[in-house]
Amino acid sequence: MIEIQHLGKQFRNETEIHYRDLAFETGKSYMLLGASGCGKSTLLNMIAGILSPSEGRILIDGRDMTQASQKEKDSFRIQKIGYIFQDFKLIEDMTVADNLGILRLEKVDLSSMDEILEALGISEKKHARIKHLSGGQKQRVAIARALVKKPDIILADEPTGNLNFAIGEQVIRELVKVSQGKTLIAVTHDDRLAKYFDVVIDMNEITGGMEDSDLGREGAEC
Amino acid sequence: MLKFALKNMIVKRVQMILVALSIVISAGIAVLAFNVATQVDEGITNNAGYYSVILGPAGSSTQLAMNTMYFSEKPLGTIPYSVVSTMERDSRVTKVIPFAMADNYNGYAVVGTTPDYLANKTVGKGRLFDPQGSMEVVVGYHVARYNSLEIGDEIHTGHSAAAGDLHAQALTVVGILEESHSSFDNVVFTQLRTLWEIHDHGEEEQEGGEHSDHEGHDHGQATVCAVLVSTKNPGYAMQLVTEYDGKIQTMADGDSFTLQAIEPMSVVRDVLKDADDTKYIVFVLCAVILVMNIMIISIITLLNMYHSAKEISLMRLIGISMKRINLLYVIQNSILGLISVVLAFLMSRLCMGLMNDYVQSMGVVLNTGKIYPAEGLILLGVFVISVLPTAIWTFRMSGKDSMIG
Numbered sequence: 118m119i120e121i122q123h124l125g126k127q128f129r130n131e132t133e134i135h136y137r138d139l140a141f142e143t144g145k146s147y148m149l150l151g152a153s154g155c156g157k158s159t160l161l162n163m164i165a166g167i168l169s170p171s172e173g174r175i176l177i178d179g180r181d182m183t184q185a186s187q188k189e190k191d192s193f194r195i196q197k198i199g200y201i202f203q204d205f206k207l208i209e210d211m212t213v214a215d216n217l218g219i220l221r222l223e224k225v226d227l228s229s230m231d232e233i234l235e236a237l238g239i240s241e242k243k244h245a246r247i248k249h250l251s252g253g254q255k256q257r258v259a260i261a262r263a264l265v266k267k268p269d270i271i272l273a274d275e276p277t278g279n280l281n282f283a284i285g286e287q288v289i290r291e292l293v294k295v296s297q298g299k300t301l302i303a304v305t306h307d308d309r310l311a312k313y314f315d316v317v318i319d320m321n322e323i324t325g326g327m328e329d330s331d332l333g334r335e336g337a338e339c
Numbered sequence: 340m341l342k343f344a345l346k347n348m349i350v351k352r353v354q355m356i357l358v359a360l361s362i363v364i365s366a367g368i369a370v371l372a373f374n375v376a377t378q379v380d381e382g383i384t385n386n387a388g389y390y391s392v393i394l395g396p397a398g399s400s401t402q403l404a405m406n407t408m409y410f411s412e413k414p415l416g417t418i419p420y421s422v423v424s425t426m427e428r429d430s431r432v433t434k435v436i437p438f439a440m441a442d443n444y445n446g447y448a449v450v451g452t453t454p455d456y457l458a459n460k461t462v463g464k465g466r467l468f469d470p471q472g473s474m475e476v477v478v479g480y481h482v483a484r485y486n487s488l489e490i491g492d493e494i495h496t497g498h499s500a501a502a503g504d505l506h507a508q509a510l511t512v513v514g515i516l517e518e519s520h521s522s523f524d525n526v527v528f529t530q531l532r533t534l535w536e537i538h539d540h541g542e543e544e545q546e547g548g549e550h551s552d553h554e555g556h557d558h559g560q561a562t563v564c565a566v567l568v569s570t571k572n573p574g575y576a577m578q579l580v581t582e583y584d585g586k587i588q589t590m591a592d593g594d595s596f597t598l599q600a601i602e603p604m605s606v607v608r609d610v611l612k613d614a615d616d617t618k619y620i621v622f623v624l625c626a627v628i629l630v631m632n633i634m635i636i637s638i639i640t641l642l643n644m645y646h647s648a649k650e651i652s653l654m655r656l657i658g659i660s661m662k663r664i665n666l667l668y669v670i671q672n673s674i675l676g677l678i679s680v681v682l683a684f685l686m687s688r689l690c691m692g693l694m695n696d697y698v699q700s701m702g703v704v705l706n707t708g709k710i711y712p713a714e715g716l717i718l719l720g721v722f723v724i725s726v727l728p729t730a731i732w733t734f735r736m737s738g739k740d741s742m743i744g
């Protein structure tokens with residue numbers, strides 16, 4: 118269970134964003150729907166410990182992660198959270214296997230790698246370099262990297278943002294399928310994908326404060 | 340970690356090869372210059388200390404010293420054997436060694452002398468030649484090795500290596516010197532009498548007759564190229580030089596010759612002084628190359644690190660700790676630095692092997708296996724410099740973790 122309480126974030130450019138209290142239940146899939154800049158990515162980054170909130174608390178299974186040290190946040194992220202980034206965040210010159218293998222630096226068990234690549238339909242690309250893959254294949258690799266460590270929480274930031282709708286829909290179907298039993302929070306601005314999630318949250322209804330159009334980008338790239 | 344570091348290095352192979360080349364060139368040149376300069380210095384100085392005075396024909400003192408101690412120059416000419424007898428009678432003298440150089444064996448100089456000349460060398464196989472005998476040779480380590488000579492083998496010397504120019508008399512190998520990494524490795528040693536007999540001197544000495552050498556000059560009696568002398572103390576050496584240097588001596592047949600007497604140490608010191616100036620210039624040039632390459636290494640490494648900033652940020656986002664990332668880059672650069680300094684060392688040894696022919700003309704055989712502690716320091720310094728920019732960069736990155744907002 119992830120609980121958001123009185124959460125707020127103020128950026129260096131004075132932009133502020135406040136979130137209403139929310140709870141994400143374990144085992145359910147959530148879709149955060151909203152236009153660019155409404156604070157969707159910022160929320161994911163704060164849950165992942167990449168951004169620190171300016172106020173409020175994030176409780177994960179009752180533990181206040183906002184009070185955790187950076188080392189603890191890093192450790193939590195590597196062990197419990199699978200994060201799928203909008204722009205994939207893959208090393209282009211390395212192979213699919215190496216991009217997943219990077220997790221071994223933190224001694225992550227990668228025994229399920231082949232199984233996950235198979236489930237995502239990219240097992241034959243295991244030794245291909247990322248730069249030789251299509252956008253859809255890269256997205257699947259990013260999903261595979263998030264799932265291979267068997268996380269409890271999966272955060273997906275615009276997982277279909279770089280894909281056409283048909284491929285994007287297929288990716289979401291696969292993502293929801295392989296995330297069964299875990300907490301999945303996916304951010305998207307495409308409401309056509311809502312039917313695949315257990316809960317759809319309109320971000321415009323839960324955020325307030327001053328925002329600008331760069332907020333989502335700033336949050337995601339900090 | 341190591342596996343990933345190696346993969347990452349392969350991915351960035353172009354930058355890695357550039358850095359490695361810079362390290363290999365700079366460290367290799369520095370080590371090579373230091374080692375060669377030191378070995379040449381040591382090689383020249385070591386041999387010079389054995390004798391107090393060298394007597395020979397008038398001419399270049401450097402040529403006389405280099406010829407008698409390092410076999411590197413042609414003999415200045417000859418002086419009568421009577422000079423040897425005169426020195427042996429001198430009460431200030433403790434040891435007298437005649438020295439003659441004539442002919443060659445497959446390009447290796449043949450020296451006629453007494454066993455005393457090899458007193459500081461170790462016979463690896465066989466024995467020294469019999470001072471009372473003749474037609475026996477002791478060969479240097481390289482002579483034996485490169486001509487596959489063994490004890491008991493017979494060799495023919497000559498004015499050149501051409502078959503028609505060889506002397507008919509066969510010389511028997513009775514000893515092979517241990518490798519000394521000096522010019523002695525490349526010389527054939529025999530009794531003085533052997534050289535005389537080959538050139539008919541021996542008979543003439545006994546008969547008191549005259550002899551014309553191969554170039555048609557009359558010596559009037561048995562000759563040597565030089566006489567190496569040890570004295571009871573350095574003062575006597577100075578006295579001998581004063582007495583004999585430039586002295587015109589008249590022989591029984593009325594012919595006269597001019598002697599030259601030198602103190603080999605002072606001649607070598609003069610040679611080394613000139614060499615030192617050259618060495619200084621070489622060292623300065625090496626230092627400049629080293630500094631330039633260090634700058635290049637640092638710049639390339641830092642550019643690589645800036646290039647890697649995106650990669651580091653990516654690793655941070657997926658949860659890899661800065662500690663691990665630091666370690667990854669330090670391992671990468673350590674591997675690169677280590678491989679590069681090993682290659683630099685091997686390159687320096689390869690170059691030394693190639694330079695040996697040239698250096699042997701100065702009477703020194705470079706020992707490619709000889710390692711000086713300072714070389715280790717140079718290589719260690721280059722290694723540290725190659726790793727340091729990365730270490731500083733990554734630790735600075737960890738100090739201000741840009742990912743955290």
